[in-house]
Amino acid sequence: MSKSCLVVDDSKVIRKVARHILESMSFAVEEAADGQEALTYCRANRPDVILLDWNMPVMSGMEFLGAFNDLDYGHEERPRVVFCTTENSIDHIRAAIEAGADEYVMKPFDRETLEGKLQLVGVA
């Protein structure tokens, strides 16, 4: 059974690129344009991994993680979270990790880089 990934980004282009890469790796891909849409999706579904943009309108990646950490997945494993950012300051990265992200990837990313990150969180 193929693994699933929720791509959360307000940029249509980034979502399209991510979908293209992930589908070439046999992931089933769903998309959300902001944290709120992603949260609604995650209340009803359990993707294996979430590719999460940081700066988004409506609900940011950080705000999403705050609410996402309270979701109850019962006996199932919590989805892994890889946050995507154009901001690479170590303080920013630390804040994301402390908020519950498992990995990070700088935008723009290529297939090899993303695949490496998905391997690190155990979903590829």
Next chain:
Amino acid sequence: MMGASASESAYRVLMGVLESRTGQTLSPNRIWRIEMSLKPVMQRHGIADLDALVGALVTADSRQLLDDTVDAMLNNETYFYREHNVFDDIAATALEKLRAINAERRRLTIWHCGVSTGQEAYSMAMLIAEQGAKWAGWQVDIVGTDVSHQAIGRARVGLFSQFEIQRGLPVQRMVRWFDQTESGWLAKADLRRRIDFSVQNMLTDRPPLASPADLIFCRNLLLYFSLPMRQKAFARLRAAAAPQSFLVLGAGETVLGQTDQFVASPRLRGLYEPADQQARRFGSGRPVAA
């Protein structure tokens, strides 16, 4: 297929230079890259094209030009925790065996042969450092060698670009062991001091080891050698290895049909051990204490 803009004899000379200096041969699928790889060198030295470069190599007697040319033709591809399962397995099994084998001497020597810009040695250094108390009171030497002056220079500095730092390195380790600087991500002094990097041609120079190596990494290097050179390389690795030691090769590399110096470890999957130790162990009918 040779490139179109330089004479075939220029390519032959350059391949000869690479082989004589490093033992490495260029497979046909890497030959086309020569011109591209050497462009920065030619620009730096004010040389117009490959034919002129060969001319300068033959007549100018410039050590720097020769080093730069050889460095540029080498494949320095590497990244942190390459094939990370290998590191997981080593942490869980090989290091435990070596702790038992060396319990009295309390000394561990790890040699990264063909370490390129150092990511593999830094990966092991982080792993050992994170095992903390386990190695308290032990002398752990981590040595990285490569034939490329430029790669070793970079490895010693321990500065990695954004692209390099996010290849294979878990973010938790990145924030723990690296400082962000304006030029990139710099390994912390506590990590850098754990590794000695040296320029070494593994086919001709003695490895700079104070003690025989207990764990040798030689990954994705031997594939660039011809079979006779590979056999010589295995003999050099064996000469540097402790009697009870492990050799790590790259994915897709093997000792089968290549050498009788090492055999697949019956104890640890994916690793190799000196063949004479195996013979001794099976000959005596008693297992070596591990």
